[in-house]
Amino acid sequence: MLSRMRLKRAVKGSAGLAAVAASPFVRASTAASGCIFAYHRVADVRFVDASLDDWNVSPTRFEQQIAALVECAEIVRLTDLLGRCRASPPPDRPLVALTFDDGYANFYTQVLPILKRYRVPATVFVVTSLVGSEHPPAFDGWSVKHGGRLDPDAWRPMTWDQLEQCLASGLVTVGGHSHRHLKAPECTPELLIEEASRSREILVSRFGEVETYAYPYGSSRLGYVPDAYVEAVAAAGYRLAVTYDLGRVTGQTDPFRMPRIEAHGVDGPAIIRAKALGSLAPYRLTDRFRQARRSA
Ligand SMILES: [Zn+2]
DSSP states (O other): OOOHHHHHHHHHTOHHHHHHHHSTTOOOSOTTEEEEEEEOEESOOOOOOTTSOOOEEOHHHHHHHHHHHHHHSEEOOHHHHHHHHHOSSOOSSOEEEEEEESOBHHIIIIIHHHHHHHTOOEEEEEOGGGTTOSSOOTTOHHHHHHGGGSOGGGTSBOOHHHHHHHHHTTSEEEEEOOSSOOOGGGSOHHHHHHHHHHHHHHHHHHHSOOOEEEOSSOOTTTTSSOHHHHHHHHHHTOSEEEEEEEOOEETTSOTTSEEEEEOOTTOOHHHHHHHHHTOOHHHHHHHHHHHHHHTO
């Protein structure tokens, strides 16, 4: 049986997978649809912990992915994506939006310079109670375990000043990712209302209008996006929200249950391009490997 490390190398080096992704049979499923990529950490992490997912894409790989995306798609603001999917005539290139959960400092140090270099927009979702914290977020088991081995920017949240500088670039939109990153299945409806409303109140007081929200953990199937949470997010004044459900956005997508596609550290240019164009086969293959690690 392949060890996890050997399996990872096999996935990374899979010439067959790359060939599938680059084939002419992988086309945009429809011009009037879009893909929201979900990222977390973008940092140089030079070790693998088979027991915990690091949710990491290296800065070098991230830049490769952005370079590939700008060639094959139009990268738009998340807040513009639904409207662009509904527009007539439809856009002539596939639409892509970039999102980053948890608001790590490496968004400021690693991601922002690349966004500026390629002049592409992105949304970063922050946990309002953790902005400026000097401790690894308690919900992030990987950071708690390995924080001492790494540059702190790999795990600590951005400061308010760094967030201000991100906004000043004109490329970054800040969204809410709850106040404390609680798990919805463990929350009462009242607590969900507090998580959504408190996060938006704090962000609006800092930045003015804030429209977007990302549900922590985000899987509808696993109960992290109950109707009560959707209602709480809408009542708080957010205009759209993203889940961790796999799928593409179309003009018919519920603005408070927008699906996303994870961008993985193993995704080379051919794979990220195939994901953007609508083929989920590469996603399912690389994610199968990641699911094995998560359940280990
Ligand atoms: Zn999160």
